Amino acid sequence: MxxxxxxxxxxxxxxxxxxxxxxxxxxxxxxxxxxxxxxxxxxxxxxxxxxxxxxxxxxxxxxxxxxxxxxxxxxxxxxxxxxxxxxxxxxxxxxxxxxxxxxxxxxxxxxxxxxxxxxxxxxxxxELLGGFPLPLEVLPFAHAWVTRAITDIGAKVRLRRQGNGEPFLTDQGNLILDVDLGEIEAPVALANQLDLIPGIIEHGLFxxxxxxxxxxxxxxxxxxxxxxxxxxx
The missing domain is CATH 3.40.50.1360 (Rossmann fold)
Incomplete structure (x- = not known):
């Protein structure tokens, strides 16, 4: 091992x-x-x-x-x-x-x-990105809307939480949504799609x-x- x-x-x-x-x-x-x-x-x-x-x-x-x-x-x-x-x-x-x-x-x-x-x-x-949730940094104001928008493209969405059950907050005070999309065959196309959803501050696709x-x-x-x-x- x-x-x-x-x-x-x-x-x-x-x-x-x-x-x-x-x-x-x-x-x-x-x-x-x-x-x-x-x-x-x-x-x-x-x-x-x-x-x-x-x-x-x-x-x-x-x-x-x-x-x-x-x-x-x-x-x-x-x-x-x-x-x-x-x-x-x-x-x-x-x-x-x-x-x-x-x-x-x-x-x-x-x-x-x-x-x-x-x-x-x-x-x-x-070989293909996946096997790890894709993080999205989301404006708290837009949390429910972004969850809906991501769910509509076929993804499973989970709000990241701390050990005490409270929502995890970034250094900017935003929320993180961890998104399961399966294998990502076209990372650039997905990144462009996510860039068009208002409320997503940034996504974890580099x-x-x-x-x-x-x-x-x-x-x-x-x-x-x-x-x-x-x-x-």
Whole structure:
């Protein structure tokens, strides 16, 4: 059986090797991105000089615990590299993200980045996206309407809740709907369809943002490139 935590750590370490002095680095959210944050913290303690921005309050907290001092992204227009995880990713580097509820900020920071590097363990790559609910960040005002609209296209919809039963709220104070669509054969078409539904602030389909994926497989890492992983120029 694969040691998925070791694979996450190995992928994160390889991603962090791309970081150089003077860069501004986006910090992803979730259990895999956490390995990259801690690895960056260790490199900073060893003398690396970088600035960072975080994609969530959770990532910000972890970064500070690792000795990093995230900047306010509100004043940032461009990021050199963002290192983040994914819940599922296909061979075209289209992914489902948002299991941690930070999909809106992750997509904004990823879009602002010259390179978005996704790090995953061997359980996350799939031929067709699916097997994991697609998160939608939804304006509370539009919760019932969006649920109806998504149900009408044949999906099963569940409001994400916290352990105490209360609705989960994003850092922006919005709700998350977790949507089961089965296998997603046309991610770009679905993303375009979701973009047209008023009330959906953002969806967890990343169809154009990712530049490369680093996949931990046993004691190796595989790197899958879109273009040459040198950026979106």
């Amino acid at each position: 694969a040691d998925l935590e070791a694979e996450k750590a190995r992928a994160a370490k390889r991603a962090v090797e791309e970081v150089r002095d003077g860069m501004l680095i986006g910090l992803g959210t979730g259990s895999t991105a956490a390995y990259a944050i801690r690895e960056l913290g260790a490199r900073v303690k060893a003398g690396l000089k970088i600035d960072v921005v975080a994609t969530s309050t959770a990532a910000d907290k972890l970064a500070r615990e690792a000795g990093l001092a995230p900047l306010d992204f509100g004043g940032v227009a461009r990021v050199d590299i963002t290192i983040d995880g994914a819940d599922r990713i296909n061979p075209n580097l289209e992914a489902i993200k948002g299991g941690g509820g930070a999909l809106l900020r992750e997509k904004i920071v990823g879009a602002a980045s010259d390179r978005l590097i996704i790090i995953v363990d061997s359980s996350k790559p799939v 169809v154009s943002e990712i530049d490369c994926a680093i996949i931990g497989r046993g004691d190796q890492v595989d790197i899958v490139y879109k273009s040459d992983c040198r950026g979106k120029s």
